[in-house]
Amino acid sequence: MIARDTVVSIGLSAAIVAVEGEQPAVLVVAHAGSHDALPFGPFDPAHHRTLESGLRKWVGEQTRFDLGYTEQLYTFGDKGRHLPSSGLDVRMADGGARMVSVGYLALTRQGQEAPGTQWRGWYHYFPWEDWRDCRPAMIDAVIVPALKKFVKDAPDAKAVELRRARVNVCFGEGWDEERVLERYELLYEAGLVEEFWRDSGRPVKNRLGTAMQFDHRRILATAIARLRGKLKYRPVVFELMAPAFTLLELQRTVEALAGLRLHKQNFRRLVAEQGLVEGTGKFTAATRGRPAELFRFRREVLRERQAPGVRLGRRGKPA
Amino acid sequence: MIARDTVVSIGLSAAIVAVEGEQPAVLVVAHAGSHDALPFGPFDPAHHRTLESGLRKWVGEQTRFDLGYTEQLYTFGDKGRHLPSSGLDVRMADGGARMVSVGYLALTRQGQEAPGTQWRGWYHYFPWEDWRDCRPAMIDAVIVPALKKFVKDAPDAKAVELRRARVNVCFGEGWDEERVLERYELLYEAGLVEEFWRDSGRPVKNRLGTAMQFDHRRILATAIARLRGKLKYRPVVFELMAPAFTLLELQRTVEALAGLRLHKQNFRRLVAEQGLVEGTGKFTAATRGRPAELFRFRREVLRERQAPGVRLGRRGKPA
DNA sequence: CATATTTATACTCGAAATGAGTATTAAATG
DNA sequence: CATTTAATACTCATTTCGAGTATAAATATG
Numbered sequence: 001m002i003a004r005d006t007v008v009s010i011g012l013s014a015a016i017v018a019v020e021g022e023q024p025a026v027l028v029v030a031h032a033g034s035h036d037a038l039p040f041g042p043f044d045p046a047h048h049r050t051l052e053s054g055l056r057k058w059v060g061e062q063t064r065f066d067l068g069y070t071e072q073l074y075t076f077g078d079k080g081r082h083l084p085s086s087g088l089d090v091r092m093a094d095g096g097a098r099m100v101s102v103g104y105l106a107l108t109r110q111g112q113e114a115p116g117t118q119w120r121g122w123y124h125y126f127p128w129e130d131w132r133d134c135r136p137a138m139i140d141a142v143i144v145p146a147l148k149k150f151v152k153d154a155p156d157a158k159a160v161e162l163r164r165a166r167v168n169v170c171f172g173e174g175w176d177e178e179r180v181l182e183r184y185e186l187l188y189e190a191g192l193v194e195e196f197w198r199d200s201g202r203p204v205k206n207r208l209g210t211a212m213q214f215d216h217r218r219i220l221a222t223a224i225a226r227l228r229g230k231l232k233y234r235p236v237v238f239e240l241m242a243p244a245f246t247l248l249e250l251q252r253t254v255e256a257l258a259g260l261r262l263h264k265q266n267f268r269r270l271v272a273e274q275g276l277v278e279g280t281g282k283f284t285a286a287t288r289g290r291p292a293e294l295f296r297f298r299r300e301v302l303r304e305r306q307a308p309g310v311r312l313g314r315r316g317k318p319a
Numbered sequence: 320m321i322a323r324d325t326v327v328s329i330g331l332s333a334a335i336v337a338v339e340g341e342q343p344a345v346l347v348v349a350h351a352g353s354h355d356a357l358p359f360g361p362f363d364p365a366h367h368r369t370l371e372s373g374l375r376k377w378v379g380e381q382t383r384f385d386l387g388y389t390e391q392l393y394t395f396g397d398k399g400r401h402l403p404s405s406g407l408d409v410r411m412a413d414g415g416a417r418m419v420s421v422g423y424l425a426l427t428r429q430g431q432e433a434p435g436t437q438w439r440g441w442y443h444y445f446p447w448e449d450w451r452d453c454r455p456a457m458i459d460a461v462i463v464p465a466l467k468k469f470v471k472d473a474p475d476a477k478a479v480e481l482r483r484a485r486v487n488v489c490f491g492e493g494w495d496e497e498r499v500l501e502r503y504e505l506l507y508e509a510g511l512v513e514e515f516w517r518d519s520g521r522p523v524k525n526r527l528g529t530a531m532q533f534d535h536r537r538i539l540a541t542a543i544a545r546l547r548g549k550l551k552y553r554p555v556v557f558e559l560m561a562p563a564f565t566l567l568e569l570q571r572t573v574e575a576l577a578g579l580r581l582h583k584q585n586f587r588r589l590v591a592e593q594g595l596v597e598g599t600g601k602f603t604a605a606t607r608g609r610p611a612e613l614f615r616f617r618r619e620v621l622r623e624r625q626a627p628g629v630r631l632g633r634r635g636k637p638a
Numbered sequence: 639c640a641t642a643t644t645t646a647t648a649c650t651c652g653a654a655a656t657g658a659g660t661a662t663t664a665a666a667t668g
Numbered sequence: 669c670a671t672t673t674a675a676t677a678c679t680c681a682t683t684t685c686g687a688g689t690a691t692a693a694a695t696a697t698g
Contacts, residue, residue: 006361007326010396010419043396045327045417051396075394075421077329077362077370098364100329102394165622248674266657268676273655289674290664303484567645585686587647592684608645609693643696649689656683667672 010043011101015223018110025119037213073103103219107239150190180225238297246292329362330420334542337429344438356532383433392422422538426558469509499544557616565611
């Protein structure tokens with residue numbers, strides 16, 4: 001028998017990403033007076049065969065967006081932390097079932113958004129993640145000192161060591177642009193992020209970056225991390241590009257997502273060698289400087305075997 | 320209000336993996352007369368704060384295993400395909416809520432299993448995935464011909480092209496050991512796998528590999544794919560090793576998981592350069608051949624910054 | 639005991655990939 | 669026409685990778 005308490009509702013949240021003018025942006029539902037939220041809806045198992053079809057359905061209704069590429073990110077079920085059940089969600093307000101939320105990443109090109117939704121640069125939520133100009137000053141000015149305190153305040157020597165290691169991996173020497181989620185979770189635990197105080201019902205003491213509703217900033221962090229990783233071994237950037245683009249535009253898009261600058265000449269070499277693009281023979285209407293050739297994505301690479309960017313070889317012959 | 324039909328049950332399934340004697344094995348619940356299943360249980364939101372704690376709880380009860388490393392894989396919600404709702408599951412037998420299943424990967428070392436469970440080599444379920452000796456003969460003998468027919472039987476020219484591309488990526492020239500799920504899904508759609516016939520309620524026509532209950536083989540495919548990928552950029556193999564091991568044992572374990580042979584000398588070079596292991600000064604009690612030194616995993620690498628194996632450089636200076 | 643067999647480990651070497659440039663070309667701007 | 673901005677070609681040293689060869693240290697076997 002199914003007890004009432006083995007039953008949950010499923011919420012679907014989507015980080016819908018586009019890049020416009022060198023800024024990666026995410027589509028948010030902005031209510032006046034409350035925090036931004038990701039487009040968010042319930043999964044209705046009676047009407048949808050798969051989670052993804054449910055997602056496409058209400059995203060279509062709510063945002064008028066036709067999702068192209070989508071990818072499931074993670075399923076969060078934490079009680080009391082980050083989740084709608086700890087906030088105010090009408091859908092849950094009648095004391096109904098616990099909610100579990102499934103996060104998705106979707107890539108589109110920016111178009112006209114539906115009323116109530118708007119594009120917002122993702123570095124508003126994660127200002128420490130944009131290293132394109134330089135290491136963000138706030139890291140040394142605010143984050144590292146606060147985290148040092150967090151390390152010192154650990155309950156015992158072992159916890160100190162553990163925290164020190166985490167801080168070092170997240171904000172120490174070197175920068176792994178993929179560890180977006182790890183960094184956010186660390187900042188959360190260290191109480192540097194508004195959500196921490198809200199979830200624990202205490203007055204807000206720190207607020208790094210712009211907060212979001214529920215656990216949506218965590219989902220967005222997961223999305224960014226996933227996208228930054230995927231970039232390198234699957235040709236997903238092209239989902240974000242116009243049908244024709246210059247190589248510099250492509251590079252700027254990748255840089256915007258990765259939050260890093262790349263070496264121009266080598267970037268071109270790489271893209272060309274992989275056979276990811278082909279010239280169209282057309283050129284940009286002159287803006288400034290020498291006009292650039294317009295390229296298009298060679299969809300064929302998807303069929304031609306082996307995902308571009310995939311490395312790791314080292315295979316030997318049978319023993 | 321929460322309508323009855325917006326509510327679902329959550330099932331948690333775990334692919335618990337260990338490697339013993341060069342065979343990667345997965346812990347299954349084997350009922351006489353029915354197919355093997357992964358350890359599987361409901362998520363009880365009333366008693367568990369997170370999905371993972373729920374998982375650990377009943378896995379502990381059901382299998383007596385203390386899970387070490389765990390990782391969420393994917394959440395499947397397909398109706399009518401692969402899922403319990405299309406099979407016979409006592410938990411669902413009273414016509415209750417739709418089930419959504421969350422799959423997990425867990426890594427352990429093989430110990431004594433609980434009654435009713437047993438370790439089973441994962442290549443029983445995926446015989447085409449083991450390329451350690453050579454390209455499995457069944458691929459050319461059975462799979463490729465059957466898939467050629469599948470391509471030809473596509474409804475229209477466009478579908479033919481799409482299918483051809485998929486077949487090529489999955490079983491054509493080159494072998495991407497990570498595409499385990501893609502290959503399984505292709506075999507499923509082509510009706511080469513027992514689950515396809517079972518899910519569609521027709522008599523079984525083909526059965527490649529050993530079938531599992533519900534969608535568990537799909538979850539296992541996801542687990543293998545994830546693990547094969549993760550191996551390369553995070554030191555997860557060590558979760559499967561004894562505290563001290565020889566470099567050859569380590570290599571054999573990696574090979575078992577990847578389903579490939581590696582070049583011995585280069586493998587050593589790589590492992591050593593990454594600083595992943597350190598010698599203990601002890602040597603194996605002589606079996607045959609020169610005794611090998613015993614190594615241990617240097618857990619410190621996890622703190623020393625940057626995940627071992629991570630590549631991709633190509634970062635430039637600010638424009 | 640000599641020799642074959644196993645396995646471990648060190649070292650080499652060419653090919654390819656990578657990081658970091660320099661040089662040259664083609665336009666617009668003033 | 670010099671200057672600026674950008675595109676694109678080419679170079680070059682370094683590192684990484686793939687594929688070996690060479691040597692060492694044990695057991696097994698005649």
